[in-house]
Amino acid sequence: MPDFAFGLIVAITLGSAFMVVQGKQLLYSAIALLFTFFGVAGLYIFMWADFMAAVQIVIYIGGILVLLIFGIMLTNKITSVNISHTSLQRGAGVLVALSVLSFLVVMIGRTPWLEKTALEPAQTVDGIGTLLMMKYLLPFEVASLLLLGALIGAAMLSRNVD
Amino acid sequence: MDSLQTYLFISAILFSLGLYGVITRRNGIAVLMGIELILNSANINFIAFARFGGMNLSGQVFALFVIIMAAAEAAVALAIIINIFNNLQTVNIDEAQQLKL
Numbered sequence: 001m002p003d004f005a006f007g008l009i010v011a012i013t014l015g016s017a018f019m020v021v022q023g024k025q026l027l028y029s030a031i032a033l034l035f036t037f038f039g040v041a042g043l044y045i046f047m048w049a050d051f052m053a054a055v056q057i058v059i060y061i062g063g064i065l066v067l068l069i070f071g072i073m074l075t076n077k078i079t080s081v082n083i084s085h086t087s088l089q090r091g092a093g094v095l096v097a098l099s100v101l102s103f104l105v106v107m108i109g110r111t112p113w114l115e116k117t118a119l120e121p122a123q124t125v126d127g128i129g130t131l132l133m134m135k136y137l138l139p140f141e142v143a144s145l146l147l148l149g150a151l152i153g154a155a156m157l158s159r160n161v162d
Numbered sequence: 163m164d165s166l167q168t169y170l171f172i173s174a175i176l177f178s179l180g181l182y183g184v185i186t187r188r189n190g191i192a193v194l195m196g197i198e199l200i201l202n203s204a205n206i207n208f209i210a211f212a213r214f215g216g217m218n219l220s221g222q223v224f225a226l227f228v229i230i231m232a233a234a235e236a237a238v239a240l241a242i243i244i245n246i247f248n249n250l251q252t253v254n255i256d257e258a259q260q261l262k263l
Contacts, residue, residue, distance in 0.1 A: 010172055017176055020195055021183030033195055040176075040202050047169065047213040049222050056205075059229050064198065064236045071191050071240040075247040088256075090186055097182035104174035113166050116216030127219040128226070136223055143230045150234035157241035 006046060013039025026076070030069050037061050051124045169210035176203035190243040190253045194236065201232045 016035035023029045037060040044053040121127060132140050176199055183196030205225045212221025246258045 014172070014175055014179070017179045017199055020199065021179050021187070026189060026192060029192060029195055033198065036176075036199065036202070040206060043169070043172065043206060044209055047209045049209045049212065049225075052205075052209060052222050052225055055226060055229060059233055060198075060202075063233055067236055067240055068191060068194065068198075071194075071243060074244055075191065075253045088186060088188055093182045093186035096185055097178040100181055101174060101178035104177070105171065108167055108170045108174060113215075115166055115214050121219070124219065124222065128223055131219055131223050132226075135220075136227075139227060143227055146234050147230065150237050154237040154241040157238070158244050 009039050009042040009046070012036075013043065026072050027069070030065065030072060033068070034061060034065055037065065048120055049124060051128055166210055166214040169206055169214075173203040173206040173210070176200075176206065188254050188256055190246065190255045190258075191240070193255060194239050194243070197239075198232065198236070201228060204228060 012035055016032040016039065019032035020029045020036060023032060037056060040060075041053040041056040044050070044056060180196045180199030180203065183199065184193050187193050187196060205228050208221045208225040208228065211217050212219065212225075215221070243253055246255075247253050250258060252258075
């Protein structure tokens with residue numbers, strides 16, 4: 001049963017990721033991206049990262065995907081037919097993507113990975129909180145500065161000057 | 163399913179799909195979707211190494227920072243794309259060749 005669920009989640013993730021890059025309609029791509037994010041969250045749960053799965057759903061689906069759909073709505077007039085998007089250089093794209101993929105697959109297959117499986121953590125949330133407040137306090141503060149900068153920058157860029 | 167390589171293969175496929183999207187798509191928002199796929203594949207790697215590589219929770223904290231960065235990047239990139247649309251009436255990134263009108 002876990003094997004079946006794992007296969008299903010992998011199929012959903014990769015299939016909808018394929019639809020994201022291959023779909024004809026921009027809005028359909030955005031909806032397919034929703035399923036990709038859900039699938040990735042499922043993979044996180046298989047790797048004992050339950051808190052990260054929740055963060056993935058809240059930030060990616062609740063934040064970034066809604067932002068992307070807002071972008072689609074704002075940059076296409078509802079009446080215009082031109083909401084579909086074309087792809088160019090398909091041959092070159094397939095070539096580059098396949099060569100990168102084959103390189104990665106050969107590299108992953110050949111490398112003798114040092115596997116050191118940890119014990120299943122009883123709780124991930126308090127461990128992550130402790131790490132954020134103790135060991136990674138400086139990156140945490142820098143990330144808050146980055147978010148503030150992005151907030152101000154995005155507001156400045158998108159406001160109407162005239 | 164319980165091995166490092168499985169997750170690395172999944173993330174490699176996701177990365178290639180995102181790369182294909184970035185190369186072939188011409189709509190700025192669709193390019194952004196490809197970038198999101200690439201960032202997600204990197205996150206799968208981080209958490210796979212946290213689980214199988216003995217990195218424990220540090221890998222998950224790094225994935226958290228990547229997600230924070232992706233959120234900031236998406237906000238700024240969408241602001242730029244909306245600006246391009248307001249100035250050029252298109253989101254085709256091939257037509258946005260000039261820094262100044």
